[in-house]
Each structure stands twice: as C-alpha cells, then as structure tokens.
Amino acid sequence: MAGWGACAGAVLPTGETCDGTDDNCDGVIDERDDPEVIWSSFIGSSYNNNGTLHAASITDGQVVEKWSVNPQSNRIWPGRALAGGDLDGQPGPEIVACQEGSGARAFHADGSDMWTTGPGPYCDQPSIADLDGDGSPEVLLSGAVLDGATGAVKFTFPVNNGTSWWREKAIAVDVDDDDALEIVTGSRVFDSDGTMLADTGLTGTYPSVADLDGDGSPEIIVVANLGKNLFVHHIHVWRYDANMPGNFEIVRQDVDINGPLAINLCPSNSNGYSGGGGPPTVAEFNGDGTPDVGVAGGIGYAVFDGAKLMDPNTLNADTLLWIKQTQDCSSSFTGSSVYDFNGNGRAEVVYADEEVMRIYRGTDGEILAEICNTSGTLHEYPLVTDLDHDGKADLVVSSNNYSGFTCPGSNTKTTGVRVFSNVEWTRTRNIWNQHAYHVTNINDDGTIPAVEPKNWQEPGLNNFRLNYIDEPFALSDLVVTEVWAECGDPYTLVARVRNIGRAEVPKGVTVGMYAGDPDLDGVQLGQLDTTKTLYPA
Structure with a gap:
C-alpha cells in the first residue's frame, strides 16, 4: 500500500470525507471536485478539550490543507465524531461538530461559522437526515433533533445509559416502510416528531440496520456495551413490527461478542475486560447471499453469520463465523468498516486497534495486510473512499501518539490522519459523511435526500458502514x-x-x-x- 500522511496534532475520530469546494471551476460542487477529508485534532492527551477542525485534500499526489479553525468559545470536543452534509441549500456541505461538554455547532464548507447551540443537548456521534421529508435536513444527536439550518432544538427524546461514552446512539432509517424516516436507538423507535413507537426494554448502545433474512424489512442489530465493571458485551437483534405486542419482536439477544476468547487478555481494571463492543458493521462476508455482522471489542474482532443469527434453531455460540484476537483494552468500543477491495463480491474488514491496522479476509479472518497505527482509541474507525480522484478506493485512518502504545516490536508511534492506496483496489464513492454512514443517507453532491432510499432494498447494498463499489469492472474509452x-x-x-x-x-x-x-x-x-x-x- 502506498501512503500519504496529513499530521496536525493527535487524532481520534477519523472524521468524514466530502466535496467542499468547486475545485474544477464548473460552478457546481459535486463528486467531480477534489474531496476533502475533515477531522478534528487535539493537543497532548486532551481529547476532551480545545479541538481544532481541519480540512485537507490530495492534489497532484500531495496533501494540501485547505483550512483549519480553533474556536475559543463553544470549543470543539475533539474526541467526538463529525457529520457532513448540505444544511442550508447552498453549494457545499456543512460540517457538524460536538462542543466541549454538551451541544453542537456547525461550520460552512470553508470553515466559517454557521451556528452553535451553546450548552445544550448531548453530542457524541451526530447524524444528518431529512426526518420530515420537507427538503430541509435535521441534525440527529443522542436524545435530540436540531434544525439543520439554525441549530435550534426541535424536540428531545429519551435515551438510556447516562451521559458518558456508553450513552445510547441514534440513527435515522425507515423501519416501518412508510417512506419516512424514524429515529432508532439501541432499544427504541421514535416517529419523526419524537413520538415513541416501540420500546423493547433492551440495553443497547450502537444500532445498525439491515435485512438479515431477505424478507424486505429491516432488522435492528445492536451492540450492548455499558462500560467498565458491568460485564455487558453482547449483540441483540430485533425488529419493528406493528403486528406484534408493543410493535416489536426480539429475534435474538445476549450474543457474546468475545466468543471463546478469555476476558483476561485485557487487564482487570480496563474497559476491555468487563465491557466491550463498538458500532456493528453489516456486510456480506462469507458469500452466502445474507448480510453478516462484524463488531470489535476489547480483545477481539468477531464476525457473526447473519443467516444463523436469524435461525431460531441455532445457539448463540454457533452464530460466530470467525473471531481474531486484537488489542483495544483502553476504550473497547472502536468501530470498523468493510469494503470489497478486489471486487470478488465478498467484503474485507478494515479495523485498527491500539497498535495495528489490519485488513481481514471476510470469509475467514485471514490477515491480508497490516501496518502499524497507534491510538489511545475511542470510537474511531477507518474510512474507505476515493480521496485522490484516481478512480480507486483509498483508506483513511486516524492515529495518535499520546498513549503508551507503540508499533509492535519497536518504540515508534504514529500520529495524524493517514491515507493509504493500492492501484488494484476497486472504484468507490468519494464521500463518507458520518459515523452512521450507509450509502443512501447522502447524495454524491453532499445533499441529503428528502426521501432516503431504503439501503436494504437497493441492488448491491443491504449493508451498514460499507462504501459502495462503483462498477468494479468498468473501463474507460x-x-x-x-x-x-x-x-x-x-x-x-x-x-x-x-x-x-x-x-x-x-x-x-x-x-x-x-x-x-x-x-x-x-x-x-x-x-x-x-x-x-x-x-x-
């Protein structure tokens, strides 16, 4: 893999990529312009304070920083995720960042201020979606919905698990097939106006959505990780069903993400020992035509067979497709992305722990590539996007050197946003706009669809946190x-x-x-x- 580095302080969340400027001077900001990678950095080990937002692109093989901003009031919380999308109807996507402590703020595509909530709703993994389908997007936080144009709070909704890193996350998807988005958390479904539609009573942190049984309706795949000393590190699968009592059906619960691995692979006082589990990634791993579920914990990366998760005759332990030992005892809730790099119809896994980034073969977990990448870890994960406009996928990963973790076998560390490429990788989009990315949530030009296509019903999709392969065998002429x-x-x-x-x-x-x-x-x-x-x- 060839690589570039864009180092500006230490980085935890990988950020997002989108087209922010009219680089080809055609009067339109779209997928034909140079994509920018947007990220926030911090100083020393202060990932909760005084973040700086950066934008850079790759031009003529060189990393070019477009702008950076370090607001001194309503400061950026650098350890939280970012989201990007067109919020004001003007060319260029805006960027939403979390503020220190609480609240969110938005920036225009050139880094100038758009709005701030001030101290307000809790923010950690913002998403952008047009919840009411009126052509004006909203910003979705864990427990609140903001007007995308102004930042005003439109309504709030209840979420579980307190106010720390393990608080329930929220995503926007259409789970009742009414062509309108609902708000989905680890345990509940809300209508676009905040009305509760279902409450499962489950404990859950990170939701993803896909159709695991091929019936045209989605399942909600949830990782429950409630933090240190609670010994909760499980997957649940449930679905919204208006014909069932309470409007939901629990398909499977309490699948241990650690499988046969021993929890003492992490120190007893760590998050990875008594907790673990980051946001689930959904993709076709083993070639059986059914989406599968990948999840990282404190001691391993595990893939679960989607068909077996849906089979009531299969025991929880037997749903495991494969698991590989990793090292993330610090946060234990990093994420992963998946992509079909070689165009064979089966996804590879990209995952970075405290010391190493690896690409695993989706069918069995064989390591296809690994490179040192140090991080104290929070909820970051690598992104797959065409960042240099060469028609090939690139790999974007964050790293930092504040912790004691080093490259295996040496005392070296890495830091900053790092980009890797390979001329043999397939074509993909040049956009990945938020932590809960699922292809259909954003258009190629950075606008947000008023009626979002159902990812699980789109040909070649039915996945979550996987970028789409753009005709892998297409040729130029x-x-x-x-x-x-x-x-x-x-x-x-x-x-x-x-x-x-x-x-x-x-x-x-x-x-x-x-x-x-x-x-x-x-x-x-x-x-x-x-x-x-x-x-x-």
Missing part, C-alpha cells in the same frame, strides 16, 4: 472527437478528447498528433498531456 487547426505563427493544432467509457481517467494521458498514420511511419507533430480528470461523457 478515450476517443478524439474533433481536430482543427488555428492559423498563426506558428500554427496550432487542437484536438478534443472525450471519454465515452464508464470509468474516469486521471489527468496525465499523453495525446500525440501525427502527419499520417503513426503505424505507417507517420511523422509526429507534437504531443501534450491532459490536464484534467476525464469523466465518462
């Missing part, structure tokens, strides 16, 4: 469509080159002009390299 001469001294020959294929072509393609057929001893008159990415016509 460059043709010269026009040639003309311009009189002068010297004269000028002009050729118009178009891409009539289905894959973009990076700049730098050599175009030669000949007097006669070059295969029949035609004389070359000159040559030039293209200066812009050529997109499919």
Whole structure:
C-alpha cells in the first residue's frame, strides 16, 4: 500500500470525507471536485478539550490543507465524531461538530461559522437526515433533533445509559416502510416528531440496520456495551413490527461478542475486560447471499453469520463465523468498516486497534495486510473512499501518539490522519459523511435526500458502514472527437478528447498528433498531456 500522511496534532475520530469546494471551476460542487477529508485534532492527551477542525485534500499526489479553525468559545470536543452534509441549500456541505461538554455547532464548507447551540443537548456521534421529508435536513444527536439550518432544538427524546461514552446512539432509517424516516436507538423507535413507537426494554448502545433474512424489512442489530465493571458485551437483534405486542419482536439477544476468547487478555481494571463492543458493521462476508455482522471489542474482532443469527434453531455460540484476537483494552468500543477491495463480491474488514491496522479476509479472518497505527482509541474507525480522484478506493485512518502504545516490536508511534492506496483496489464513492454512514443517507453532491432510499432494498447494498463499489469492472474509452487547426505563427493544432467509457481517467494521458498514420511511419507533430480528470461523457 502506498501512503500519504496529513499530521496536525493527535487524532481520534477519523472524521468524514466530502466535496467542499468547486475545485474544477464548473460552478457546481459535486463528486467531480477534489474531496476533502475533515477531522478534528487535539493537543497532548486532551481529547476532551480545545479541538481544532481541519480540512485537507490530495492534489497532484500531495496533501494540501485547505483550512483549519480553533474556536475559543463553544470549543470543539475533539474526541467526538463529525457529520457532513448540505444544511442550508447552498453549494457545499456543512460540517457538524460536538462542543466541549454538551451541544453542537456547525461550520460552512470553508470553515466559517454557521451556528452553535451553546450548552445544550448531548453530542457524541451526530447524524444528518431529512426526518420530515420537507427538503430541509435535521441534525440527529443522542436524545435530540436540531434544525439543520439554525441549530435550534426541535424536540428531545429519551435515551438510556447516562451521559458518558456508553450513552445510547441514534440513527435515522425507515423501519416501518412508510417512506419516512424514524429515529432508532439501541432499544427504541421514535416517529419523526419524537413520538415513541416501540420500546423493547433492551440495553443497547450502537444500532445498525439491515435485512438479515431477505424478507424486505429491516432488522435492528445492536451492540450492548455499558462500560467498565458491568460485564455487558453482547449483540441483540430485533425488529419493528406493528403486528406484534408493543410493535416489536426480539429475534435474538445476549450474543457474546468475545466468543471463546478469555476476558483476561485485557487487564482487570480496563474497559476491555468487563465491557466491550463498538458500532456493528453489516456486510456480506462469507458469500452466502445474507448480510453478516462484524463488531470489535476489547480483545477481539468477531464476525457473526447473519443467516444463523436469524435461525431460531441455532445457539448463540454457533452464530460466530470467525473471531481474531486484537488489542483495544483502553476504550473497547472502536468501530470498523468493510469494503470489497478486489471486487470478488465478498467484503474485507478494515479495523485498527491500539497498535495495528489490519485488513481481514471476510470469509475467514485471514490477515491480508497490516501496518502499524497507534491510538489511545475511542470510537474511531477507518474510512474507505476515493480521496485522490484516481478512480480507486483509498483508506483513511486516524492515529495518535499520546498513549503508551507503540508499533509492535519497536518504540515508534504514529500520529495524524493517514491515507493509504493500492492501484488494484476497486472504484468507490468519494464521500463518507458520518459515523452512521450507509450509502443512501447522502447524495454524491453532499445533499441529503428528502426521501432516503431504503439501503436494504437497493441492488448491491443491504449493508451498514460499507462504501459502495462503483462498477468494479468498468473501463474507460478515450476517443478524439474533433481536430482543427488555428492559423498563426506558428500554427496550432487542437484536438478534443472525450471519454465515452464508464470509468474516469486521471489527468496525465499523453495525446500525440501525427502527419499520417503513426503505424505507417507517420511523422509526429507534437504531443501534450491532459490536464484534467476525464469523466465518462
């Protein structure tokens, strides 16, 4: 893997990627502009205080920082996640960050202030969605919904597990098939106006959604991790069902994410010993046509067979597809992402613990790649996106050097946002806008859909925290469509080159002009390299 580094202080949440500026000067901010990676950094070990927000892009193979901002009032909480999307209907996505202690604030695409809530609702993993389908997005926090344009609190709703890192998270999905979004937490469903529709009574922290049994309706997959000393590190599966008592059905509960691994792989006073479990990732891992569930804990990364999770005749322990020992005793609630890097129809897992980032084969957990990446860890996870516009997926991961963790076998550490690439990886989108990313929650131009397509019903999707493969076997096809001469001294020959294929072509393609057929001893008159990415016509 080739790599770039963009180091600006220590980083915990990986952040998000989106197109924020009109780089190709066509008057539109969309997927044809250079994506920016947005992240927040901190000084020393102070990941709860005085965060700085950064935006950078990769231009001509170099990391270029576009802007940074360090507000001195309503300061950024650098250890919390970010979300990006068009909140004001103007070109360019806005960025939502959490404030120290409580509340949120939004920035325009150039880093200028948009709004702040001041001290207010709790914020840790904000999401952006158009809950009421009126064309104006809302910002969803753990327990509150904000007006996306102003930051005003529209309503609040109850969540479990206190106010710390283990507080219930909330996502927006349509679970009752009415073409409108609901708010889903680890244990409840609320309508878009805050009315409670279901309360399972389960303990849950991180929800994800996918159709595990292929019936066209989604299941809610929840990781329950209630923190140190409570010995809760489980998966639950349930679904909204208006025909059942209480409007829900519990499909399976209390699946131990540690499997056969011993909890004493972490020290007894750590989160990883008595807790564990980050946000679940849903993807097709083993090629059986059913989505599976991946989750990281304090001592291992585990993948559970989706079909077996839905089979009432399968014991909890037998739902485990594979598990590999890892090391995240510090937070024990890091996340992961998945992507089909080689286009074979089965996802690979990307996961970074306290010392190493690894790519696992989805079918059996075999390590395909690993590289040192140190982190004190919170809830971060690697992102997969096309960050340099070369038509290939890139891997974005955060790291920091404030903790005692070092690269295995050495005393070295890493820090900052790091980007890795491989020319053999498949094509993907250049956007990943929030912690609860699931492809259909945002359009390619950064706008938020008024009616969000159901991810689990879209061809090639039915996943959560996986970026989509953009025609992995698509090819480019460059043709010269026009040639003309311009009189002068010297004269000028002009050729118009178009891409009539289905894959973009990076700049730098050599175009030669000949007097006669070059295969029949035609004389070359000159040559030039293209200066812009050529997109499919």
